[in-house]
Amino acid sequence: MSGEPTFREIERTVMHDLLNRKKLVIAAGGGAVVNDQTRDEAIAAGPVVWLKASVETLEQRIYGDVSTEERRPNLTGLSGRDEIEQVLTAREPIYASSASLTVHTDGCTIDEIVEQILAVLPNSETGGGQPA
Numbered sequence: 001m002s003g004e005p006t007f008r009e010i011e012r013t014v015m016h017d018l019l020n021r022k023k024l025v026i027a028a029g030g031g032a033v034v035n036d037q038t039r040d041e042a043i044a045a046g047p048v049v050w051l052k053a054s055v056e057t058l059e060q061r062i063y064g065d066v067s068t069e070e071r072r073p074n075l076t077g078l079s080g081r082d083e084i085e086q087v088l089t090a091r092e093p094i095y096a097s098s099a100s101l102t103v104h105t106d107g108c109t110i111d112e113i114v115e116q117i118l119a120v121l122p123n124s125e126t127g128g129g130q131p132a
Helices: 004-019 036-045 055-063 080-098 110-120
Strands: 049-052 101-104
Touching: 004 036, 036 080, 049 080, 055 080, 101 110
Parallel strands: 049 101
Antiparallel strands: none
């Protein structure tokens, strides 16, 4: 494996391609919008939905998946909760400035999250168009 820089280059290329298509839902990883170009393209393509979760929820989701260690690289040299806290602290301002909609996902099922998004997205069949 070539490490995070190579991964981010590939991610940038894929995101650029996807963000220039129409009528797609892109479930990007948390680091995608850290890239200035990707962030600008995502905002322009919009809407950008931030699925916000607490450190506790993220820790449960990440480490509750037995394949995490094999699939997810260490980003900080820290482990577990310390890494989550450091990465989230660095990225939250970027997420906040990029998001046209923030959905708090703690304690929610996938269906509940989808319902929250559809309730406010403009031009959705059931949406009202007002950010949460």
